[in-house]
Amino acid sequence: MRFVESVEIAADADRVWAVQTDVERWPEWTPSVTSARRLEPGPLTLGATARLAQPRLRPAVWRVTEFDPPRLFVWESDSPGVRSRGEHRLVPLAGGRVRAELVMAQTGPLAGLVGLLAGRTIRRYLRQEADGLRRRCERA
Numbered sequence: 001m002r003f004v005e006s007v008e009i010a011a012d013a014d015r016v017w018a019v020q021t022d023v024e025r026w027p028e029w030t031p032s033v034t035s036a037r038r039l040e041p042g043p044l045t046l047g048a049t050a051r052l053a054q055p056r057l058r059p060a061v062w063r064v065t066e067f068d069p070p071r072l073f074v075w076e077s078d079s080p081g082v083r084s085r086g087e088h089r090l091v092p093l094a095g096g097r098v099r100a101e102l103v104m105a106q107t108g109p110l111a112g113l114v115g116l117l118a119g120r121t122i123r124r125y126l127r128q129e130a131d132g133l134r135r136r137c138e139r140a
Contacts, residue, residue: 001115005126006101011137013090013098017070019136020088020100023050030132031055032125044073056121062086081110100133102126 009016019029021044026033032054039049039061046067053059058079066074070090077084087103104122106114115122 001106001111001119003104003119003122003126004101005123005130006099007130007134008093008097008099009134009137010097012096013070013092016090016098016100016133016137020090020133021069021073023052026052026129029136030125030129032128032132050075054125057118060084082106082108082114083111100130102130 019025023036023044024038026036033052034055035051035053037051038044039051042048044050044064044067046064048064049061051059051061060077060079062075062077064073064075065085066072072087072089074085074087076086083106085103085105085107087101087105089101089103091099091101093099104126
């Protein structure tokens with residue numbers, strides 16, 4: 001299963017990257033995350049981990065598996081029967097704007113069932129994250 005959302009943001013890539021990679025502050029700007037805690041000190045980097053709690057979903061530990069600042073970070077989380085992959089991509093646009101592309105991809109023997117049962121929630125959370133990221137980055 002694969003879910004995709006994108007949003008154009010009137011801010012430069014460095015600003016959006018800084019907000020997006022400050023994972024512990026996500027609960028301040030998106031209702032899709034109720035708590036986020038990094039599991040090691042320092043900036044987000046390849047191999048970094050964080051524990052996220054989201055409404056109606058089980059808490060999960062996410063590990064950064066791809067990292068290309070300020071363009072992309074990907075993290076993955078495993079649960080029984082499903083591997084979830086969250087992609088956070090920034091595409092520069094004209095006029096100092098960026099498009100943030102958010103992807104949630106799930107694989108594994110239970111991915112179809114999870115998509116069927118939680119697909120609406122996943123889509124809503126991606127939209128909330130995209131909208132919250134835009135608002136946070138565009139405010140003065």
